[in-house]
Structures are given as structure tokens and as C-alpha cells.
Amino acid sequence: MGARHKQARDPRAHWLFLALTLPVLFGALLFQGWTENEVDGSTTKQSCTQPVPRSAAGAGPVLSVDGDRVRSAAMPAGTVALTYDGGPDPYWTPRLLTLLKKHRAHATFFLSGADAARYPALVRQIRGEGHEIGSRSYTGADLGNASGVRRALELRLTQGAFAGADGFRTRLLRMPMTTTVATLCAAEWPAVQRASAHGYLVVAADRSGREPSDGLVRQFSQTSLAYRETEGLLADRSAHRFTTISEGLGADASAMTDVAAPDRWAGTALIWFQWLGRGFVSTLTWVLTLAAALGLIRLFVLALFARAHVRRLERQRPGAPWLREIRDPVTVLVPAYNEEAGIGTTLHSLLASTHEQLQIIVIDDGSSDRTVEIANEYAEQDPRVQVVCQPNAGKAAALNHGLAYARCPYIVMVDADTVFEPDAVQRLIQPLAHPAVGAVSGNTKVGNRTRLLGRWQHLEYVFGFNLDRRMFEVLECMPTVPGAIGAFRIDALMGVGGLSEDTLAEDTDLTMALWRAGWRVVYEENAVAWTEVPTSLRQLWRQRYRWCYGTLQAMWKHRAAVREVGHAGRFGRRGLTYLLLFQVLLPLLAPVIDVFMLYSALFTGNPVKSVATWLGFLTVQLVVAAYALRLDGERRRPLWSLPFQLLVYRQLMYLVVLQSVVAFVTGSRLKWQRMHRSGTAAAAAQHIGGPHDRRSLTVTR
Incomplete structure (x- = not known):
């Protein structure tokens, strides 16, 4: 989407901070290892091969x-x-x-x-x-x-x-x-x-x-x-x-x-440096132990709540209030900024929906390519499509503009690179039959997963995002309804003033506002939409940097929820605490922990213990990831890439969090980092096996 926030500080300063921090950290660990006679030293006297002279x-x-x-x-x-x-x-x-x-x-x-x-x-x-x-x-x-x-x-x-x-x-x-x-x-x-x-x-x-x-x-x-x-x-x-x-x-x-005095000063500095090194290693040992324990507990809890979520659906769905099927008209908002590569397939998939009573509003946010032309072609062919335009003002402003044209009680928000399953809209809106539910998160799947980077993101969506959503629904603290596929009551949206432009994560900001307004937010796993993920590390960094920075903004904006009661209080004490612990603090410590683990494996006398610990943790993650893929009806074949994800992709995500926190603390403001689209999500989704019918995803205009 378009730019709304200006850059107040040079982001290269954050890169410099990251480039200096880890080498200094590793150098301190290396010196401590040298001090403990673990690097370039021998603690065993070798036998004499020749006597003294x-x-x-x-x-x-x-x-x-x-x-x-x-x-x-x-x-x-x-x-x-x-x-x-x-x-x-x-x-x-x-x-x-x-x-x-x-x-x-x-x-x-x-x-x-x-x-x-x-x-x-x-x-x-x-x-x-x-x-x-x-x-x-x-x-x-x-x-x-x-x-x-x-x-x-x-x-x-x-x-x-x-x-x-x-x-x-x-x-x-x-x-x-x-x-x-x-x-x-x-x-x-x-x-x-x-x-x-x-x-x-x-x-x-x-x-x-x-x-x-x-x-x-x-x-x-x-x-x-x-x-x-x-x-x-x-x-x-x-x-x-x-x-x-x-x-x-x-x-x-x-x-x-x-x-002389200079030698005393240098010696005192050495004593202090060694004291700091010992304290640092001792602290890291405890932190590593605590982080490993929390990581294992998190995996166990995610699997436990995922199972509880499945049992809840099996037990409650037959008698749930939304058994009364919603057939009311639905307004679909599609904000678009230079989306000529994907807007056609998105509109085609929406028009093929089994829920035919749709009002599809494409809000062009000042595009400079053929986005408006392509959308108008669909509007000429089908009266359910309407195209409105505005000067470039950002995604939140575009969605608010589209809300002014909405004529239906239910709103579905869609990214312009998303391809919907035929029954996705129908399934997505059904939980809104419950009068306490104000928003529903759909199930976003990665379409372009044929390459290694796409497979890593596919595992992250299934193993990370979707397992989290199952737990969040059970605990009633869902922090984000994704912009790619989400449904809302229009009165809930209007009650919180629409979408805020205060943060770069307008979907997270809106979801948190709904909780604080007393609405419930749930997850509908069977409402499936396919999205195109970044295909280069540079694009991925820019996208996740914006996501993480915007989430930090939203968490800070809604921090008062931890002191509130009812739905807001449950969300604040459960959801915000979880985000702070597992999406901010532990990722901040993760590079330090990884350096310490590498140091232990390479430079200590017992590398087998470090390698065995890492392999054990990897095994647990493989088991939980396999369970997550099973719940989502996905093949287990991508699991082979999980070890490489831990070694490369996960480190990149940790550094994204680190840079985002530094930028947030220093008061930098970021512009919207738009990802270049190639329109491959729909074509790729046709070749992915699974339980969903993809016959309607043919790319046509």
C-alpha cells in the first residue's frame, strides 16, 4: 500500500547496531572460553619425546x-x-x-x-x-x-x-x-x-x-x-x-x-573485563536454560491447545448458534495499490464464491499501473464489482474509504494478492451468527511455496501462525485478524471508529480495539485463502520489519488492556503477555543464545552435549510441526526443510525483531514497505495437493 509514515532516522544506524553487537558478543564469549582454557589450549601434558638438554x-x-x-x-x-x-x-x-x-x-x-x-x-x-x-x-x-x-x-x-x-x-x-x-x-x-x-x-x-x-x-x-x-x-x-x-x-x-600507574589501570581494566565476561557467561547459561524451557513449554502448550481446539469444534459446532447459516449479503473490501499482477485473480476467485450475494468494492489507493483498468474490466462484466479511487493515503485510509460505500451487515477484508477458495467467504462469515463475535480470522495459506524460501514461510504459516490462532481462540485472546482474509460485523467496525492510521499493522490494531470494545474474535480454519509471500530475503525483511514494527506500535497503544476487565482484560493479560514474551523478548535473546550455542559446540570441551541439545529441540519441533500440518490437511513433505529454516530463516526473523525494537525504542517512523507482486499465488496453488477444491482458481479475465 502507499506511504503514510515518514522515515525520521536513517535505518542504516540499526544495521550498524546489529553488525557491531553480535561480533562483540561473540568476541566476549571467545575470550571467556580462552580464559577457561577451552580455545587454543591444552590441559593435558603430552608425553616427552626427548629429554631435557x-x-x-x-x-x-x-x-x-x-x-x-x-x-x-x-x-x-x-x-x-x-x-x-x-x-x-x-x-x-x-x-x-x-x-x-x-x-x-x-x-x-x-x-x-x-x-x-x-x-x-x-x-x-x-x-x-x-x-x-x-x-x-x-x-x-x-x-x-x-x-x-x-x-x-x-x-x-x-x-x-x-x-x-x-x-x-x-x-x-x-x-x-x-x-x-x-x-x-x-x-x-x-x-x-x-x-x-x-x-x-x-x-x-x-x-x-x-x-x-x-x-x-x-x-x-x-x-x-x-x-x-x-x-x-x-x-x-x-x-x-x-x-x-x-x-x-x-x-x-x-x-x-x-x-607504574598506567600498568595498574590496564590491569584493573582486565579484572573488570574478566568479571563482566564471567557474569555474562553465567547469565547466558541461566537464560539459555530458561529460554529452552519456555520454548519447549510453548510447543507443548500449542499442541495441547490445538487438540483442545479440535475437540471444542467437534463438541460445540453441532449446537453452536452459527448453525443457523448466514445467507445475508456481504461487502468485500479490496484495497489495492499497484496490484496489476494479482488483482484479476483475486476478483475472479471472489466472483466464483459459493456465497453469491456479494458487494465487492475495489479501493484504488493512487495506483500508477493498470490496477484500476483491470478492476474496471471486472466491474463492467459483473455488477457486484465496484471500483472507487482515492489519492495515495495508505491501506487503513483505503479501507475506511471503502466502508463508506458498504451496504451489507458483514464486511470481509481482502488483500489484493489473495485468492479465495470457492467456499471461503461462506465459511468465514458463519461464526458472526453468534451475537458476541465481532470478527473472524480466516486461514491464510502460502501459494508460491515451490522454492525453499516459500516452503519456510509455508511452515511458518501452518506451524507458527495457525497453531497460535487455535490457542488464541481457546484462550479468547486472538491478537490479529489478518488483512488477507478476515470478516467483521459492520457495527463492530463502526463502534471502534473504523481502522486506525496510528500504526503500520492496521489489522492488529483493529483486532485489539475490538477486544477492548467487548467483542470476541475467533478463528475459522476452514475458510481458506491463498496468498503470495515474498520471494527474496530483501522483500521478506521489509515485509516482516513492517509487521513487527506495527505490532509493537499496536501493543504499546493498547497496553492498558492488561488492567481492564471482561474480554478486554483477558485479551490484555493473555494475548499481550504472550506477544511480549514469545514474539519480542525471546526473539531478542535468540541471536545471543544461538551465538552461545555455537560457541559451546565449537569451543568447549563437550560439543556433543550442545549438538544433542539442538537435535533434541529440533526433534520436538518436527513432531509438533507434523501435527500442525496434519491439522491443516497439508502434506508432511516440507518438513525436510525445517532444520534449514532453524539455521537460516529463523535467524533472519530474530534480527527483524531486534531491528524493529531498536527502531521503536529510538522513535524511528517507517514508511509502508510494499512487496513486489508477481501474481503467482493462484497458479502455484493449483499444483499443491490437499483437501481443497481449486478448480475455480484458473487465472482468467
Whole structure:
């Protein structure tokens, strides 16, 4: 239809927002995965294929390597250097510190940079109580087999974490997953050489069997076993003393030095960034679990209510008020703007209707093609067709213009690309025999479904829209009577002032207004009309962007319904809540969840779990989709395309919702995005198998 709303902001800003958000999100997840040693890292020590060089075979536990030259040192006789790997640990580190303080002993803690960034207060406590701190890399990955980039980051980020935690850097390094010098073999030795070239002293442990009287470097992890062994050592201090690595070596200066303010700031930023990353991943885990649960509950509820809808029809239809068949004249409004490709087939299908008492009004909304000429040809051949024209003003204005010419108590609104089944009008108006029913939604089917994009939309119409409509009718909260096929009481329409031009989803806006005015809205699944859906992703995006944006406008306009009573209150608390939860909030989270699932599948240690979860969810959707196709009398053959719909089409719809919300929140106003029509719906519908008679859909004029 024609343009009515002007664009107030450049939509490219929304694209820029989307283009930046997901890469940043994925980058944050990737860093967190790297921090957890899940990306480009190894947590398993590989077996040695060659021993350490001969020059290091008898070296002491403290090494400095310059090329092939190895300098080493050991603790002096009677001295034991207690060293603890890993942490800081919120449970064992404070207990070890208390134990050491009790015996007035000092030790060297080789800390993980990631844990130091996570518990900076413990780093300050360790240093504040006179202990020494060394680096055990950032994540504890095997530095000998890690990439060069990872090795550099492991050491640099650890120094950054120390700088942010307490403003220092350290020269001491313990290679992860090593004990004695002999374990620094194979690929580990070149890593030791590179670390020494950057000024590190590499600290191993003395081999087992060496006595404290000879001088000893003891290595512990921060565990209950380490605590008990330390307690046993400290209980007997008569033969030896306990000290740090630096003190044991008699170093003139501490291995820890203060850093400048810029390094502290950078370290603080690292700590905050890691804190945000952990919180983000933790939140995403809960959100993913909740979203998956809600998605499964929704599928179960849709299937449950669809069955309840079928049983209700089986039970109520024989005694329903609309068993009295309506034969009254019906006015059909056909708004048209540049619809020369489809207006002829639409009018032909209406004139072939089994409900012959029709007043068909074609409202031309300022078309610049042959729409008026084609419609006038039908008007000349059949007096039931009437053509009225107006300057381009939009679909809502065109329908209101047509209402002024209506002479019948019942109104059917039709899109100019829609092809009706012969009995569609007759079936559509029957529920209006009930005095409380103000509007009826028909069953819109996709005609041009031969290509993949059309099949995806066909599944969406049947699996999504129609299952929702069945549930909405049972819960009495139908939010939309589609513009392609809908019936109304004329007094209900006039009672709400006709169609509003406040939103781009005039059909949703009108339906919500009817609920708030006290009318019921129902679904007639047997009133079938065929429509032409977009054939390109660009057309689909523009159409769904308008739909979603208009729905947001209508939801905001009618938000007060949640506080009202009667039909309006039921609609507001059920319908608006459902739309907000499943058509706004969950789609907003869906791209984030998909990125997290992709991250879990590719970069975590358990991709099978992620893939199995996705396949399980897909299986449930296939079952429910098959049931929906059965209810609609459709073949199950298109189900093969559902997995690809989840991977491609569904992501596009999520991004549409995201851009629509951004545009709505920022106050952008959109123009009507008209889809280019090719007039293929009728021709395609003839070749689709099913229960409906399509002999009257022949394209003629």
C-alpha cells in the first residue's frame, strides 16, 4: 500500500547496531572460553619425546636459560622453599595463609592469572602477609604445546592481573603441569628458553628423595592433601627453616616489583573485563536454560491447545448458534495499490464464491499501473464489482474509504494478492451468527511455496501462525485478524471508529480495539485463502520489519488492556503477555543464545552435549510441526526443510525483531514497505495437493 509514515532516522544506524553487537558478543564469549582454557589450549601434558638438554640434566630447580647455556640454583642446606601452585582459591588459600602465619613461615604462591583476576583481594592478602607471588600462566595451559600467540598472552595477561590486583609484576614462573627439571622436556624446553629471554626465572621442584638438610624446593597444590603435608612439615622446624624462593637464593632484591600507574589501570581494566565476561557467561547459561524451557513449554502448550481446539469444534459446532447459516449479503473490501499482477485473480476467485450475494468494492489507493483498468474490466462484466479511487493515503485510509460505500451487515477484508477458495467467504462469515463475535480470522495459506524460501514461510504459516490462532481462540485472546482474509460485523467496525492510521499493522490494531470494545474474535480454519509471500530475503525483511514494527506500535497503544476487565482484560493479560514474551523478548535473546550455542559446540570441551541439545529441540519441533500440518490437511513433505529454516530463516526473523525494537525504542517512523507482486499465488496453488477444491482458481479475465 502507499506511504503514510515518514522515515525520521536513517535505518542504516540499526544495521550498524546489529553488525557491531553480535561480533562483540561473540568476541566476549571467545575470550571467556580462552580464559577457561577451552580455545587454543591444552590441559593435558603430552608425553616427552626427548629429554631435557644434557646441560640441564643435573641442574637445580631454579633455572635461567640463555640459548644453550643453563644457569641454575638450589636452596641452601637446611632450607625448604614451600611453593603452592594454582589459585588463589577462596577456600584453601585463606587456610594455608592462617597455617603459615601460625608457624611464622613464608612461602611462594604460583598463581593463575585468571584466578588472580577473579580474587584480587586474596592476591593482596598473600602479598600483605609477606609471601612471594610467582606466575603459573593465565589459564594453566601447556605452554610447550600452545601457539606462540597464546604463550605470549598467557604470560602478559598474568602480569596484568597482578598489576591490577596489587600493583606489581613478578620474575618467577612455574611452567604449568611440570614438577622437576626433568619434566621440562620436549616442547616444554623451548618455552623455558623463551620465558628466560623475557627475564623470567623458571622454578621447578626438587626430585623426590632429596632431604631438607640438603636444601629443598617443595611443590604443593592448594588442596586438603597439601594442607596436611604442610602442617606436618611445619610441625618439625628443628632441622630446617622455611622461606620463599627469593630469600632462599639470597637475592638482593625481591622477585616482585611495583608497576607504574598506567600498568595498574590496564590491569584493573582486565579484572573488570574478566568479571563482566564471567557474569555474562553465567547469565547466558541461566537464560539459555530458561529460554529452552519456555520454548519447549510453548510447543507443548500449542499442541495441547490445538487438540483442545479440535475437540471444542467437534463438541460445540453441532449446537453452536452459527448453525443457523448466514445467507445475508456481504461487502468485500479490496484495497489495492499497484496490484496489476494479482488483482484479476483475486476478483475472479471472489466472483466464483459459493456465497453469491456479494458487494465487492475495489479501493484504488493512487495506483500508477493498470490496477484500476483491470478492476474496471471486472466491474463492467459483473455488477457486484465496484471500483472507487482515492489519492495515495495508505491501506487503513483505503479501507475506511471503502466502508463508506458498504451496504451489507458483514464486511470481509481482502488483500489484493489473495485468492479465495470457492467456499471461503461462506465459511468465514458463519461464526458472526453468534451475537458476541465481532470478527473472524480466516486461514491464510502460502501459494508460491515451490522454492525453499516459500516452503519456510509455508511452515511458518501452518506451524507458527495457525497453531497460535487455535490457542488464541481457546484462550479468547486472538491478537490479529489478518488483512488477507478476515470478516467483521459492520457495527463492530463502526463502534471502534473504523481502522486506525496510528500504526503500520492496521489489522492488529483493529483486532485489539475490538477486544477492548467487548467483542470476541475467533478463528475459522476452514475458510481458506491463498496468498503470495515474498520471494527474496530483501522483500521478506521489509515485509516482516513492517509487521513487527506495527505490532509493537499496536501493543504499546493498547497496553492498558492488561488492567481492564471482561474480554478486554483477558485479551490484555493473555494475548499481550504472550506477544511480549514469545514474539519480542525471546526473539531478542535468540541471536545471543544461538551465538552461545555455537560457541559451546565449537569451543568447549563437550560439543556433543550442545549438538544433542539442538537435535533434541529440533526433534520436538518436527513432531509438533507434523501435527500442525496434519491439522491443516497439508502434506508432511516440507518438513525436510525445517532444520534449514532453524539455521537460516529463523535467524533472519530474530534480527527483524531486534531491528524493529531498536527502531521503536529510538522513535524511528517507517514508511509502508510494499512487496513486489508477481501474481503467482493462484497458479502455484493449483499444483499443491490437499483437501481443497481449486478448480475455480484458473487465472482468467
